[in-house]
Amino acid sequence: MQHRHLGRSGLRVSRIALGTMTWGHDTDTDEAAAQLDAFHEAGGTLVDTADLHHEGRSEHILGDLLHHHFHRDDLVLATRAAPRGPAGTPTSRGTLLTALDTALRRLRTDHIDLWQIPAWDPAVPLDETLGAIDTAVTSGRIRYAGVANHTGWQLATAAQHQRNAPGRTPIIADQVEYSLLERGPDHDTAPAAEHHGTGLLAWAPLGRGVLTGKYRHTTPPDSRAAGDLAAYVDHHRTDRAARITQALATAADGLNAAPAHVALAWIRDRPAVTAPIVGARTASQLTTTLAAEDLTLPPAIRAALDDISAPHPHTDPAPTPL
Structure with missing residues (x-):
């Protein structure tokens, strides 16, 4: 698997990241161990988790695997801080640093490679939120810092705030929903990321599973849409999504590739994107997904997908942050 610098930083990561949202659920x-084995054997390094995934079970599982089965330095470990805190202050200094210490214990490590602030909170001074990042870096608990689900102006404000004073920790990543079905970042987040040297990590790069094509005609009984994540998937089960999914299937047939591979290749090579974050329930599903690494889209196919999925800012629904 090829590797890239995350934004304009010295941190190099695999250009496909492994997500762990299904772990512990x-x-x-x-199966998590088998997934991590398959990802590592394919050359993957960037593993993303979050403490809100199933009340921390995802971090616990990953921590146990790191402790017993993998060399810590073989992986680039990313996690997000708690989105909720005492008295409704999710990005206060106390909430963030407490969440970081909890994540370190669950992950059984002394440092996080990429620590991400989960959301913009207008109720907390920006200097307090970003000051927690600087404290975490100075104490050795994190190596690099990013944000998640920040819009373009929020990302630009945070990045410039850190740049204004010498010695502050730069913002090198913004994790956002981005796919053929969710083109919102094209409006402002991707241009802001390019300008400030911030890499985008794309969550739900397969449109919450819709771009695989498995929901084109029915809802498989063993799928997310048939269980407690139905609303999460149904967000993208629209007439527009059906048109895009059909065009994707046509392109995949022409390339003798799976629709999921075409969708991942499209988002992987978007401007400002460092890596899409892919998840799976089983190692075999993950291995199949990782085959997208070998696909590069011809310019004509990319242009056709760009056109059919072009965003309509007044009608497209807003993403629901994880």
């Missing part, structure tokens, strides 16, 4: 410890 649909994926047990044995």
Whole structure:
């Protein structure tokens, strides 16, 4: 697997990241271990988790695997801080640093490679939120810092705030929903990321599973849409999504590739994107998904997908942050 610098930083990561949202829910410890093995053997390094994934079970599983089965330095470990805190202050200094210490214990490590602030909070001074990042870096608990689900102006404000004073920690990543079905970042987040040297990490790069094509005609009984994540998937089960999914299937047929591979290749090579974050319930599903690494889209196919998925800012629904 090829590797890239995350934004304009010295941190190099695999250009496909492994997400762990299913771990501790649909994926047990044995399957998680098999996924991490398959990802590592494919050359993957960037593993993303969050403490809100199933009340921390995802971090616990990853921590156990790091401790017993993998060399810590073989992986680039990313996590997000708690989106909720005491008295409704999710990005206060106390909430953030407490969340970081909890994540370190769950992950059984002394440092996080990429720590991400989960959301913009207008109720907390920006200097307090970003000051927690600087404290975490100075104490050695994190190496690099990013944000998640920040719009273009929010990302630009945070990045410029850190740049204004010498010695502050730069913002090198923004994790946002971005796919053929969610083109919102094209409006402002991607241009802001390019300008400030921030890499985008794309969550739900397969349109919450819709771009695989498995929901084109029915809802498989073992799928997310048939369970407690139905609303999460249904967000993208629209007439517009059906048109894009059909065009994607046509392109995939022409390339003798799977629709998921075409969708991942499209988002992977968008401007400002460092890596899409892919998840799976099983190791076999993940191995199949990782085959997208070998696909590069011809310019004509990319242009056609760009056109059919072009965003309509007044009608497209807003993404729901994880």
